[in-house]
Amino acid sequence: MPKSDIGLIGLAVMGQNLVLNMSDHGVRVAVYNRSTEKVDAFVSGSGNRENISGCHSLQDLVSALKTPRRIMLMVRAGAAVDDTIDALLPHLEPGDIIIDGGNSHFPDTNVRYEALRKKQIRYLGVGVSGGEEGARFGPSIMPGGDVEAWPAVKDIFQAIAANVDGQPCCSWVGPAGAGHYVKMVHNGIEYGDMQLIAEAYDLLHRGLGLGAEELQDVFNTWNKGVLDSYLIEITGQIFAVKDQDGSPLLDKILDAAGQKGTGKWTATDALDNGTPLTMITEAVFARALSARKEERVRANALYSNSVRPIAGEREQLIAAIHDALYAAKIISYTQGFMLLRQASADFNWSLDYGAVAMLWRGGCIIRSRFLGNITSAFGKNPELENLLLDDFFREQILAALPGWRETLKMAIDAGIPVPAMSSALAFFDGYCSGESPANLIQAQRDYFGAHTYERTDAPRGERFHTDWAGLDGSAISGAYDA
Numbered sequence: 001m002p003k004s005d006i007g008l009i010g011l012a013v014m015g016q017n018l019v020l021n022m023s024d025h026g027v028r029v030a031v032y033n034r035s036t037e038k039v040d041a042f043v044s045g046s047g048n049r050e051n052i053s054g055c056h057s058l059q060d061l062v063s064a065l066k067t068p069r070r071i072m073l074m075v076r077a078g079a080a081v082d083d084t085i086d087a088l089l090p091h092l093e094p095g096d097i098i099i100d101g102g103n104s105h106f107p108d109t110n111v112r113y114e115a116l117r118k119k120q121i122r123y124l125g126v127g128v129s130g131g132e133e134g135a136r137f138g139p140s141i142m143p144g145g146d147v148e149a150w151p152a153v154k155d156i157f158q159a160i161a162a163n164v165d166g167q168p169c170c171s172w173v174g175p176a177g178a179g180h181y182v183k184m185v186h187n188g189i190e191y192g193d194m195q196l197i198a199e200a201y202d203l204l205h206r207g208l209g210l211g212a213e214e215l216q217d218v219f220n221t222w223n224k225g226v227l228d229s230y231l232i233e234i235t236g237q238i239f240a241v242k243d244q245d246g247s248p249l250l251d252k253i254l255d256a257a258g259q260k261g262t263g264k265w266t267a268t269d270a271l272d273n274g275t276p277l278t279m280i281t282e283a284v285f286a287r288a289l290s291a292r293k294e295e296r297v298r299a300n301a302l303y304s305n306s307v308r309p310i311a312g313e314r315e316q317l318i319a320a321i322h323d324a325l326y327a328a329k330i331i332s333y334t335q336g337f338m339l340l341r342q343a344s345a346d347f348n349w350s351l352d353y354g355a356v357a358m359l360w361r362g363g364c365i366i367r368s369r370f371l372g373n374i375t376s377a378f379g380k381n382p383e384l385e386n387l388l389l390d391d392f393f394r395e396q397i398l399a400a401l402p403g404w405r406e407t408l409k410m411a412i413d414a415g416i417p418v419p420a421m422s423s424a425l426a427f428f429d430g431y432c433s434g435e436s437p438a439n440l441i442q443a444q445r446d447y448f449g450a451h452t453y454e455r456t457d458a459p460r461g462e463r464f465h466t467d468w469a470g471l472d473g474s475a476i477s478g479a480y481d482a
Helices: 013-024 036-043 058-063 079-091 106-118 131-137 147-160 178-207 212-222 230-240 262-273 278-290 293-303 314-347 353-359 371-380 391-414 419-431 438-449
Strands: 006-009 029-032 052-054 070-073 097-100 122-129 140-145
Touching (some): 006 058, 013 029, 013 052, 013 131, 013 147, 029 036, 036 052, 058 079, 070 079, 070 147, 079 097, 097 147, 106 122, 106 140, 122 147, 122 178, 140 147, 140 178, 178 212, 178 262, 178 278, 178 391, 178 419, 212 230, 212 314, 262 314, 278 293, 278 314, 278 419, 314 371, 314 391, 353 371, 391 419
Parallel strands (some): 006 029, 029 052, 070 097, 097 122
Antiparallel strands (some): 122 140
16 A cells, blocks of 8 residues: 555544545545544444545554655544654654644643754644634645644645635745744634623614514625624524524524643733733733632622613614624724734744734634735734734724724623723823823832933933931832833
8 A cells, every 4th residue: 555645643523534535635644543443433424435544553653655655644632642742752763743733732732842842853833723623624724833843834834725716725834833823812712702792792782672583684784894704704603593493593502612731821821921902802811700600690689780671772782792792893803913022032933913814714713804904914014013004904993993983882881791802992092192001010119119201301211219208218129110
């Protein structure tokens, strides 16, 4: 039997669908799973699987591959990745390539990249987005790691990736953990998008009283305009699904959201490097609050807290909610690219932000119409500091701003929480404000901790201390940023 082009370890649904996708494109794939019964069942499944061969040991898998060997891991992030790498290493040779296609945390990828480089094994940390359907028919793929390994996998990955306007949603991202970092930020934006859509749904449903059919019509209409995106599309479809008794299935789903941690990683990294990722962080906290279902029910009874219907002309109110969702969505992506910019500087990755936006135009969960506008913005100005400084996004925000502010007013009056929408507006107002109350914070810090401050009438970097309490204190703190 001819040698296989690539090996894949881990036959959960994502792994299986990636293998089938590769096989459809003429790639010969050898597969292995700890449960050999799963290997046999998969290889003997229905359809054309002549490009797929099963292996019952890691040694068999390695022996089945062309050199340099290309082995993709689709196993659970964390210890399972390290255990699989350790088990593989005795069978590999210098120049072989290990590809982690799971949702690994980028610091782990950085460590693995450096450790394997010393062993002359090339390591790729590859973000894959699109869920089961994307894996089967064309995901967004974000490869990073050892750039010398990229040519060996480029044709395979670009063949199986989603394709938009003739361009594969797969291109080189950067060294070490850059690919997994970009995937992490993708997931953070995904958290933000989902929370924003949920808040819009809450305003339309509990605030305006729209039923499932009306909600479906609204979201289907929104999906034909500037909000055109995968998440808006599937939300419209969700409203159409009925339970066995004919009622909307959505009404039977418990309002307690789960999470796997990638949104938290995004928020934590933003805190670590000082990026104001306020909206996405609020989206993570909103899921955490939703999970406290029993507490919320008790508090609801204690405070007799009920939603007050929103009064007004329905079409105008729906239009305002649309604008609030759109503007806040722009802020979600704005903050995500701010985080990418900071990481690129911190790790010296030289990320191409326009290319990153191109990766997300198809196949992935956050694919949406205005990702093309993000690519254009960075195409015009690769050094663009912030999307809000681009002419296109300035025009979009200014047009949506009245409806955005009106939506927050109606939400407050109705008692409907909109933490992501309101956080996004607070960020926008703060970012666009030439003055802030931080001068008072600096005065307080200098008062109780002698942390010093800068003056508006002195050069930046020159620091001052005042004896606020008249205690003749002259010593200053060495920790300016405490």
